[in-house]
Amino acid sequence: MSLGPHADFIVAAYAVALAVVIGLVAWVVLDYSEQRRVLGDLEERGARRRSRRQ
Amino acid sequence: MALIDLANPTRFLDLVRRVLPWLIAATVIAFAIGLTMAMNAPDDYQQGATVKIMFLHVPAAWLAMLCWALMSVAALGTLVWRHPLADVAGKAAAPIGAALTFTCLVTGSLWGRPMWGTYWVWDARLTSVLVLFLLYLGVLALYWTAEDPNRGARAAAVLVLVGAINLPIIKFSVDWWNTLHQGESIFRAGGPEIDPTILRPLFAMALAFLLLFVTLHLAAMRNEILRRRVRTMQMMQAQTA
Numbered sequence: 050m051s052l053g054p055h056a057d058f059i060v061a062a063y064a065v066a067l068a069v070v071i072g073l074v075a076w077v078v079l080d081y082s083e084q085r086r087v088l089g090d091l092e093e094r095g096a097r098r099r100s101r102r103q
Numbered sequence: 104m105a106l107i108d109l110a111n112p113t114r115f116l117d118l119v120r121r122v123l124p125w126l127i128a129a130t131v132i133a134f135a136i137g138l139t140m141a142m143n144a145p146d147d148y149q150q151g152a153t154v155k156i157m158f159l160h161v162p163a164a165w166l167a168m169l170c171w172a173l174m175s176v177a178a179l180g181t182l183v184w185r186h187p188l189a190d191v192a193g194k195a196a197a198p199i200g201a202a203l204t205f206t207c208l209v210t211g212s213l214w215g216r217p218m219w220g221t222y223w224v225w226d227a228r229l230t231s232v233l234v235l236f237l238l239y240l241g242v243l244a245l246y247w248t249a250e251d252p253n254r255g256a257r258a259a260a261v262l263v264l265v266g267a268i269n270l271p272i273i274k275f276s277v278d279w280w281n282t283l284h285q286g287e288s289i290f291r292a293g294g295p296e297i298d299p300t301i302l303r304p305l306f307a308m309a310l311a312f313l314l315l316f317v318t319l320h321l322a323a324m325r326n327e328i329l330r331r332r333v334r335t336m337q338m339m340q341a342q343t344a
Binding site for chain 2: 084088
C-alpha cells in the first residue's frame with residue numbers, strides 16, 4: 050500500500066485520531082477505577098446511601 | 104426490562120454492566136474491519152491516497168453533530184422533565200463530543216493542506232464546526248466550574264439548546280454560502296456522488312465510530328452515576344459527623 054506524496058499528512062491524521070481515542074478510553078477507565086476506589090473507601094468507613102439505610 | 108425501568112440509575116448500571124463487554128468487542132471488530140477496508144480502498148482519481156483521511160474526518164464530523172443532538176434531547180430531559188439520567192447523559196457526552204469535534208477539525212486541516220494548499224480558511228463550514236467545538240468547551244466549563252451541580256446542569260442545558268441552532272447551519276453551510284469545503288456528496292437528492300469502492304469503507308468506519316461513541320458514552324454515564332453516589336455519601340457523612 051503506497052500513501053503517495055502526501056503520506057505525512059495521512060499518517061499524522063491517523064496518529065491524531067488514535068491519540069484522541071486512547072485519551073478517551075484512558076479517561077473512562079481511570080475515572081471508573083477512581084470512583085470505585087472512593088466508593089469502596091466510603092463504604093468501608095460505614096457510609097451508606099439513603100436507599101440502603103435501615 | 105421495560106424502557107421506563109432504565110430511569111432508575113441502579114437498573115441502568117446493571118444494564119451497562121451486562122452490555123458493555125459486548126459493545127467493546129463489537130467496537131474492536133468494527134474498527135478492525137473498517138480500517139482494513141479503509142487501507143485497501145483505491146486512491147481517489149483527483150485526491151490520491153489523501154482520501155484515506157476522509158475515513159476519519161467524516162465519521163468524526165457526523166458523530167460530533169449526533170452527540171450534540173443527543174445532548175439537546177438530554178437538555179430537554181433536564182429542563183422539562185427533570186429526568187435523573189438526562190443530565191447524566193448530557194454531562195457524559197460533552198467531553199466525547201468535544202474530542203470528536205477536535206478530531207474532525209484537525210484531520211480536516213491535515214486533509215486541506217495538501218488538497219487546498221492551506222490548513223484553514225474562514226469559510227462557513229469550517230467556521231461553524233469551530234463554533235461547535237467552542238460550544239462544547241463552553242458546556243464543559245459550565246459543568247466543571249459550577250459550585251452547585253444542579254445550577255451548572257441547568258445552565259449547560261440552556262447553552263446546549265441554544266447551540267442546537269448551529270447543527271442545521273453546519274449541515275447546510277455548504278449550500279447557503281460559497282465555501283472552499285466541498286458540497287454535500289453523500290446524503291443528497293439523487294444519491295451519493297462518491298464511488299461505492301470508497302463509500303463502503305466510509306460507512307464501515309462510521310459504524311465503528313458510532314459503536315465507539317455508544318460504548319464510551321455508556322461507560323462515562325456509569326462513571327457519572329458513581330460520582331454522584333460518592334458526592335451524596337460524602338455529604339451525608341459530613342452531616343452526621
